Amino acid sequence: MDVEQRRRQLITVALDLFSQRPPEDVSLDDVAAAAGISRPLVYHYFAGKQSLYEAALRRAADDLTELLTASDQLPPGEGLLAVAGRFLDFVETHGSGRFTLLRAHPDLIDGVRDAAYGQLLAHLGVETPGPRLEVVLRSWISVAETAARWWPDGRRIPRAELESQLVHSFVALTAVGAAHDDGMAAVLRRIVAEEPADGPFTEAATALAAL
């Protein structure tokens, strides 16, 4: 392995360990053993545990940002479903440990949230959101986070249901905002109009109307 590959491998190994145990319970010996190299060799790539920890955090934030902002050419409802799906893939693959790690670092996780917020605006085709749309979008991001944090522990709801519940929650929160604000009502009507008749947005509207 060249230097860059080895650094990358060590960060991956460290990220897994830091996601599974409190940082104070992970030693450089653990990282070295998991990577199959000697502890002194780890120092060849990182100054110490703190710098490896910081690199692992940065990687976790970057990976999550990347998957939340992957570009999709889809109608708004399908686009949200795709983002929610990639997010749940991430949680299925890594469990909730990476979140727990990021959550202890508000600045990092806020950066990820800001990226997700920008992506949602792009999906909705909105450039300058008003305060009511902003609060709804940021609320929905926190709903998705909460679901992702809670769900891996037992998976007490089938994944497909959780996914569609997330998209339906988006519609419901937007509808609440729209009830308070004409501008948001216009956004909601426009995105519903762009949606295919069997898309997740229409499905949510039908389910809500049936109550």
Add this chain to the structure above:
Amino acid sequence: MDVEQRRRQLITVALDLFSQRPPEDVSLDDVAAAAGISRPLVYHYFAGKQSLYEAALRRAADDLTELLTASDQLPPGEGLLAVAGRFLDFVETHGSGRFTLLRAHPDLIDGVRDAAYGQLLAHLGVETPGPRLEVVLRSWISVAETAARWWPDGRRIPRAELESQLVHSFVALTAVGAAHDDGMAAVLRRIVAEEPADGPFTEAATALAAL
């Protein structure tokens, strides 16, 4: 002041300072100056900055838990509005700094969230929630947190509107859950039935139906 009063005063002063600046930028000299006593005297009450910091964090978590679980004998919708109101009072009084402080300590803030979750179940009169109700309630708690974190910075929505939007969001998220789950639909119908005709729940249902 007796020992207990002085400790309490120092914790209050420290909590204000830690909420305004990063912990590393708050010195024991700052705390002593703000409390109007000498630095050596601070050591009479606390072993050092770390123990004062921990006491301040514990106080912030306890205060928030207490206000979120204050008992109200109100119908469910009015009860939620009262909790949301006390929460926004807290944010108006202290800004979002106390949250920022707590958010860096997932274990502490999760304890506050668990207390809020228990209080919501009590308001709804539910003893053994299913997974769908749990995810909805935990989602709503995160919606309220997000609003509280975002709102003090500019107050771009009038407070009364934010408060009612929170309660309406609760109804909307519950309705989404109810569309997936008969048990939740029964809970929703029961709480709406217990609500006065001019209560916040009925108002939300009317606003959503009008879209």
